[in-house]
Amino acid sequence: MSHLTGSGRRDVLRDDLSAYAASFEAWLASRPAELVAAARPLPVYAERVAVTSELMRALFDEGWARYGWPEQVGGLGGGILHRAAMWEALARHGVAAMALFEHLEILAPTLVAMGDAGFVAGTLPRFLRGEERWSQGFSEPEAGSDLASLRTRAVAADGGYLITGRKIWTSWARYATWCLVLARTGPPESRHRGLTAFAVDLRSPGVEVRAIEQANGTDELAEVTFDEVAVGPERIVGELGGGWGVAMHILAHERGTFAWFRHNFLYRQLLETVETGTPAADRLLGDALLDLAAVRASSHLGLHAHASGAALGPKAAFVKLLLGASEQSVNDWALASDPDLAVGPPDDEAAARRQDYLFSRIVTVYGGSQQMQLDTIAKQILRLP
Amino acid sequence: MTVTVEQADQEFLDAACLALRAPREGGDPLDALGWWDLLGELADRDARMAALALFRAQGRELATSAALGALMAQPFLAATGHAPGSLVAAINHRSRRRGERLIVIGDVAGRSLLVDRPGQGAGVVDADRVGLRPLEVAGRLALHEVELDPSAWAPTVAESHASPARARGQFLGRLALAWEILGAAEGALALAVAHAATREQFGKPIGTFQAVRHLLAWAKTDCVALESVAVTAARLDEATPPRHDEVVKALAGRNGRRACERALQVLGAIGFTAEHSHHHFHSRVLALDALLGTSAELTHALGGWVRQTRADLAVDAAALLASPQ
Numbered sequence: 001m002s003h004l005t006g007s008g009r010r011d012v013l014r015d016d017l018s019a020y021a022a023s024f025e026a027w028l029a030s031r032p033a034e035l036v037a038a039a040r041p042l043p044v045y046a047e048r049v050a051v052t053s054e055l056m057r058a059l060f061d062e063g064w065a066r067y068g069w070p071e072q073v074g075g076l077g078g079g080i081l082h083r084a085a086m087w088e089a090l091a092r093h094g095v096a097a098m099a100l101f102e103h104l105e106i107l108a109p110t111l112v113a114m115g116d117a118g119f120v121a122g123t124l125p126r127f128l129r130g131e132e133r134w135s136q137g138f139s140e141p142e143a144g145s146d147l148a149s150l151r152t153r154a155v156a157a158d159g160g161y162l163i164t165g166r167k168i169w170t171s172w173a174r175y176a177t178w179c180l181v182l183a184r185t186g187p188p189e190s191r192h193r194g195l196t197a198f199a200v201d202l203r204s205p206g207v208e209v210r211a212i213e214q215a216n217g218t219d220e221l222a223e224v225t226f227d228e229v230a231v232g233p234e235r236i237v238g239e240l241g242g243g244w245g246v247a248m249h250i251l252a253h254e255r256g257t258f259a260w261f262r263h264n265f266l267y268r269q270l271l272e273t274v275e276t277g278t279p280a281a282d283r284l285l286g287d288a289l290l291d292l293a294a295v296r297a298s299s300h301l302g303l304h305a306h307a308s309g310a311a312l313g314p315k316a317a318f319v320k321l322l323l324g325a326s327e328q329s330v331n332d333w334a335l336a337s338d339p340d341l342a343v344g345p346p347d348d349e350a351a352a353r354r355q356d357y358l359f360s361r362i363v364t365v366y367g368g369s370q371q372m373q374l375d376t377i378a379k380q381i382l383r384l385p
Numbered sequence: 386m387t388v389t390v391e392q393a394d395q396e397f398l399d400a401a402c403l404a405l406r407a408p409r410e411g412g413d414p415l416d417a418l419g420w421w422d423l424l425g426e427l428a429d430r431d432a433r434m435a436a437l438a439l440f441r442a443q444g445r446e447l448a449t450s451a452a453l454g455a456l457m458a459q460p461f462l463a464a465t466g467h468a469p470g471s472l473v474a475a476i477n478h479r480s481r482r483r484g485e486r487l488i489v490i491g492d493v494a495g496r497s498l499l500v501d502r503p504g505q506g507a508g509v510v511d512a513d514r515v516g517l518r519p520l521e522v523a524g525r526l527a528l529h530e531v532e533l534d535p536s537a538w539a540p541t542v543a544e545s546h547a548s549p550a551r552a553r554g555q556f557l558g559r560l561a562l563a564w565e566i567l568g569a570a571e572g573a574l575a576l577a578v579a580h581a582a583t584r585e586q587f588g589k590p591i592g593t594f595q596a597v598r599h600l601l602a603w604a605k606t607d608c609v610a611l612e613s614v615a616v617t618a619a620r621l622d623e624a625t626p627p628r629h630d631e632v633v634k635a636l637a638g639r640n641g642r643r644a645c646e647r648a649l650q651v652l653g654a655i656g657f658t659a660e661h662s663h664h665h666f667h668s669r670v671l672a673l674d675a676l677l678g679t680s681a682e683l684t685h686a687l688g689g690w691v692r693q694t695r696a697d698l699a700v701d702a703a704a705l706l707a708s709p710q
Contacts, residue, residue, distance in 0.1 A: 021703055081706050088702040267699055277692040283681075286688030289698055290636045294610035297617040300705040318609045371595075377605055378598035382578050385590045 014067060014077040021085045024064050028093045034058040039094035043351035045218045049133075049175045052099040056130025059086070065128055073112055074125030079307050080109070084260050084300075091264035094272075096352075098261060100172040100220070103134045105261050107180055110249045111199075114238040119199065123178065135176035137167040137200070137224060138247060145372050147182075147247065148192040152226065154183040160235075161185075162228045163198060169366070173209045173222035176202060180250075181226070182243050195243030199235045200226070216358035217351070254367045256316030257306050259299035259323035266330050267292050269356065277337045284333040291326035298322055314380035317373040324364040331360035394616075397435045401442035415439070415450055424459050424469035427557070430620060437619050440561045444568020447525040447665050451491035453561050458499045460553035464542040465509055467497060472509065474499040474554060475531050476676055487531035488676070489517065500533065501554075506540030507547040524569075524669030555677060559630040562673050563615045563637035567608065569673070570644040573666035574604050577648035577656075584653075597651055604647040607640040617700065624704045628690070631683045632698060638680025641670040 013020040028035060038055040042048045059065035060074075068082035069075025083105065087098065098105075108127060111120050111134075126132040143150040152165025163183050173179060179200045186194015202209060206229040212221040238246040270288060277285055298319050302312050312319065334357055335341050341357050344350045364370040378384045404414040415421060420439055426432035439452055454473035465472060473496045475487040487500060493512045501507040516532030542550070578601055581592030591597045618625055618633045645667040649656045656663040674680055691698060 017706060018703060021706075085702060085706055088706075092702075264702075271695060271697065274692055274695050277688075279689065279692075282688035282692060283685045284688070285692060286635065286684035286686070287639075289687055289691060290632060290639065290684065292699070293614055293632050293636060296700060296705070297613035298610060300617070301613060303706070304708075315609075318606050321606050322610055371599070374599040374602035375595070377602035378592075382598075382601055382605060384578070384592040384598050384601065385582055 010063075010076055013063075014082075017078075017081055017085060020067060020078070020082055021089065024086060024089055027062065027064065028089060032058060035090075035093060035095065039096060041096060041349045041352040043217070043348055043355060045220050046175075048097070048099045049172075052097075052101055053130035053133075055090075055095065056101055056128070060125075060129040069108075069124075069128060070112060072117065072121050074121075074128055080257065080303055081307050084257075084303050087261045088264045091268045094268070095265075096269075097265050100133050100175055101130070102258070102261065103136065103172065104128070105258055106250060106254045107134050107136055109253050110246060111180075111237060114197075114246055114249065115199065116234045116236065119234045123199075127178075132177040133172060133175050135170050135173040135179045135202075135222075135224075136250070137170050137173075137179045137181040139169045140166060141168050145369055148195070148244070150182060150184065150195070151188075152181065152183045154185050154196060154198060154231075156185075157230070160230055160232045161198065162230055163200060163226045164228055165226050167224045167226075169212075170209075170222045170224050171366075172220050173202065173224050174211050175220070178202060179224060180237060180246075182247055185241060185243075192244040194241060195247070196240050197237040197243040197246040198231050199237055200229060200231055204229050204231075206230075216355045218355055218359075251368060252311045252313070252316055253306075255320035255373075256302040256312040257299065258367075259295050259319045260303050263292055263295040263299065263323060263326060266327055267296075270330050270333070273334065273338075273353070277333070281333055281336040284329070284336050288326065288329040288333045291322070291329045295319070295322045295326045314376050317368075317376040317381075320368065321370060321373050324370060327360045327363045331357045391434075393431065394434050394438060398438045398442055401439050402446055405442055405446040405448040414448070415452060420452065421455070421470040424455060427459065430622075433622060434616075434619055437561060437564045437615075440565040441568035441571075444565040444570070444666075444669065445572045447569075447572070447662075447669065449491050449525065449527040451489070451493050451496065453490050453558060453565075454493065454499075455496075456561055457554040457558040459557065460550035461499055461501075461507060461542060461547070464507075464546050464550065465497075465499070467509075470496075472497045472499050473512070474501065474558075476558075477501065477503075478676065487533060488520070489529050489531055491527055493517070493529075498531065500531075500538055501547060501551055502538075502540070503548075503551065504544060506544040507542040507550070508538045508540050510537055522668075522672055523664060524667075524672045525665050526669060526672055528672075556630040559634040559677050560615065560618055562676060563611065563633045564619075566637040566641035566670050566673050567611050567615055569666045569669040570604075570608050570611070570641040573645045573648040573663055573670075574601070574608060576661075576663055576666070577601060577604070577651040580652050580655075591651070600647045600651050604644040607644045607647075611637055611640040617705070621700065621704055625700055626698055627696065628687065628698065629700070631678065631687055634678055635680045635683035635687060638670075638674035639684065642674065642680070645670050 034055045037051045064086055066076040067078040140150050154161040154163045179202050181198045181200045182195055184194050185196040206227040208225045210223045211219040213219045302319050305312050340350050341354045401418055404418050408414040423432045423436040451473050455470050457474035458472040473493050475489050475498050478486045478488050480486050496512050497509050498512045517529040520528040520530055522528045581597055582590055584591050614633055614636050652663055655661050
């Protein structure tokens with residue numbers, strides 16, 4: 001923590017967001033090697049994981065990534081706005097993506113708020129430092145949008161639980177140490193009332209992770225099977241039977257605040273490739289800029305809502321829809337500007353951009369499909385019959 | 386409905402809607418709201434938010450006033466010596482058929498008109514001494530075309546002073562138009578939502594059909610996106626990046642039209658009658674999109690500009706992450 005000469009300095013950076021942002025900016029301007037490595041286009045997903053993990057280690061050791069997290073989990077205090085400032089600056093300085101550390105913003109706030117204090121204090125610092133990663137085990141082959149129908153079950157045994165079932169579309173499971181698994185602890189017909197969230201160590205006996213090769217050429221998605229995997233009671237996140245509330249807490253972040261983090265990288269992607277644009281695609285570029293402006297405005301309001309202790313509730317659906325729309329319009333422009341994405345030579349840059357384009361076609365599926373977001377708005381906001 | 390609602394802003398919006406809907410006998414609802422007094426306080430965030438909320442209310446209530454021209458004239462007052470509200474800007478509009486025209490919105494009787502000619506400076510003429518020809522425009526907008534004898538205009542504000550005032554006036558004018566488009570789109574959406582809840586087909590309200598629900602949810606999303614951008618721009622004002630007024634206005638025209646189109650689809654044929662109110666809201670959105678740069682023109686121009694200059698159009702993160710208060 002070279003920049004931290006004492007606790008007084010730490011207090012300033014914790015309490016004064018603009019001081020934090022200015023100090024971080026100065027560090028980034030020195031172009032640390034970990035930053036430079038994370039800014040290169042890398043079509044092989046495992047390489048992205050490696051450089052991003054190294055970047056997280058540097059950010060943690062220098063202190064930057066510890067702001068925004070409470071002291072009991074290895075943080076230095078402050079709130080979500082510190083993290084929002086850090087990732088915005090990283091994107092602006094050329095980091096290509098958060099990659100699997102997107103889960104820091106999706107899962108970690110819930111672990112802090114609802115996890116067992118001792119367990120979270122023991123594990124979360126390793127997540128913040130990039131040494132361990134987390135995945136999210138919600139979807140199952142028969143439970144996608146209808147999440148409450150999931151079948152993975154946890155049975156009480158020897159003071160703990162045995163988990164058995166199958167999860168799918170589990171992003172980054174093969175790179176993760178931990179998986180937050182939503183399992184049924186109530187009877188099969190208990191729907192959302194009989195679910196519990198467990199932190200499962202993916203190195204445990206009975207866990208099998210199988211990568212799913214995707215249509216865009218990467219393989220960060222996985223299928224994970226659990227065969228009587230033993231977990232202790234301290235691995236319950238939230239209450240026994242309170243898994244639905246945990247899932248909703250996570251999705252509130254995935255839909256309401258995550259857009260701030262992700263859209264900064266979309267904007268960077270657009271600006272860095274803007275010279276590939278053609279006059280014929282100017283209208284598409286303009287539309288992409290409008291869509292990004294909408295995500296930026298709506299998601300910053302979402303950040304402030306979270307920072308003040310509120311949550312967006314069903315209004316998070318708007319932010320989620322706008323993020324998906326912006327990712328697709330940025331990539332609509334990219335494809336229109338550069339047909340090499342479809343038929344070009346496989347150099348690293350074209351390959352990575354092609355992956356991004358194809359991935360943008362699925363962003364309206366993950367984290368709650370576009371149709372589910374529209375249903376939420378129709379029912380809970382427009383109050384249609 | 387904002388992603389986060391600020392109580393004071395919501396209260397002013399409600400008050401403005403009420404005042405426009407039921408003006409007191411013979412009284413100017415803007416007077417009753419104290420709106421004209423806000424013009425001198427636009428540097429204050431709360432005053433600025435209230436000044437712009439009037440336009441959203443005008444869209445929702447299909448009301449019309451001289452407020453837009455007064456707001457756009459405000460930056461010129463230091464040079465012309467007028468009191469706030471007594472000078473109203475005429476809007477330059479290029480008609481494909483009729484060439485360069487001057488348009489005023491609302492009742493300008495007894496006020497002075499600011500006629501601004503980019504490159505030549507700006508001049509003031511008495512509104513009672515020009516011809517005002519009513520324009521047949523749908524959307525319950527009182528629009529007049531100004532008939533001005535060329536000899537009656539002379540620049541009284543030199544171009545060097547007019548140029549920055551013009552830029553500021555356009556910024557405020559585009560924001561105001563965006564807020565009014567938002568209000569009109571919200572008005573159209575409210576009609577469609579009410580219709581979907583009561584109109585029955587196949588023995589149940591059409592709002593129970595997912596195809597209809599999703600149309601309305603998209604329309605609401607377009608409104609919320611516009612609201613977030615319009616509110617953020619009004620809060621940050623001069624801390625927004627270059628050409629941000631164009632971003633806001635382009636988004637307003639695009640999203641406003643989209644919301645109206647989806648609302649019309651839900652309303653079905655009844656929404657296409659003169660008797661039904663939908664077309665007033667829809668036509669108002671189209672008319673406002675046509676002023677100070679259409680969405681199509683601005684979107685294309687912004688794309689071209691960013692491609693050629695690599696200009697960073699994103700609103701500064703530090704400004705956004707600082708407390709919205």
